[in-house]
Amino acid sequence: AQSVTQPDIHITVSEGASLELRCNYSYGATPYLFWYVQSPGQGLQLLLKYFSGDTLVQGIKGFEAEFKRSQSSFNLRKPSVHWSDAAEYFCAVGDEQAGTALIFGKGTTLSVSS
Amino acid sequence: GAVVSQHPSWVICKSGTSVKIECRSLDFQATTMFWYRQFPKQSLMLMATSNEGSKATYEQGVEKDKFLINHASLTLSTLTVTSAHPEDSSFYICSWVSRYDGYTFGSGTRLTVV
Numbered sequence: 585a586q587s588v589t590q591p592d593i594h595i596t597v598s599e600g601a602s603l604e605l606r607c608n609y610s611y612g613a614t615p616y617l618f619w620y621v622q623s624p625g626q627g628l629q630l631l632l633k634y635f636s637g638d639t640l641v642q643g644i645k646g647f648e649a650e651f652k653r654s655q656s657s658f659n660l661r662k663p664s665v666h667w668s669d670a671a672e673y674f675c676a677v678g679d680e681q682a683g684t685a686l687i688f689g690k691g692t693t694l695s696v697s698s
Numbered sequence: 699g700a701v702v703s704q705h706p707s708w709v710i711c712k713s714g715t716s717v718k719i720e721c722r723s724l725d726f727q728a729t730t731m732f733w734y735r736q737f738p739k740q741s742l743m744l745m746a747t748s749n750e751g752s753k754a755t756y757e758q759g760v761e762k763d764k765f766l767i768n769h770a771s772l773t774l775s776t777l778t779v780t781s782a783h784p785e786d787s788s789f790y791i792c793s794w795v796s797r798y799d800g801y802t803f804g805s806g807t808r809l810t811v812v
Contacts (some may be wrong), residue, residue, distance in 0.1 A: 680797065
């Protein structure tokens with residue numbers, strides 16, 4: 585079955601510190617992998633996506649993610665967190681060429697302390 | 699980039715009434731779209747998949763007679779919550795998928811049933 589696991593429900597990081605949010609997936613075919621961010625009461629904003637090519641993907645707002653096929657992981661990283669990064673982060677898997685629905689992980693809430 | 703318009707952004711209705719949510723792709727056409735529901739502090743849960751010209755496919759546990767989907771064209775889909783009850787209060791998000799534009803999300807509709 586297709587699924588996405590985000591093991592960390594809530595993470596608190598000091599402003600300026602590095603961040604890594606974990607994501608593991610289970611998917612039958614080669615997946616498209618995504619990271620979205622959602623601020624309270626808002627819609628989703630795409631941070632980055634991966635399908636093929638370089639396994640290190642650069643996104644917006646200084647985020648990057650690394651695809652590791654052997655670990656079925658697609659972890660999100662940022663070298664220096666800003667207070668404005670506090671939000672909910674969702675990892676998702678799907679296949680936009682096949683037109684299947686995105687399956688989302690449960691999300692990780694990021695808090696940033698000063 | 700691809701833009702999706704979702705209206706209304708928020709709505710309050712009385713218990714027992716029906717509410718219609720509209721999701722329109724503004725600058726692209728796509729055959730397939732999805733409706734998600736998100737309860738507070740939870741992830742997006744797929745409600746249904748809709749293809750233009752076909753009946754929607756509902757996920758297990760989603761009542762098709764309660765959540766009516768009308769996929770009128772390649773650019774317009776509506777979700778009608780019939781006989782709404784307080785437990786239907788949630789954040790509803792639509793998404794379109796196309797080979798050229800990938801996944802595009804609406805900004806969401808906050809439904810409150812009183």
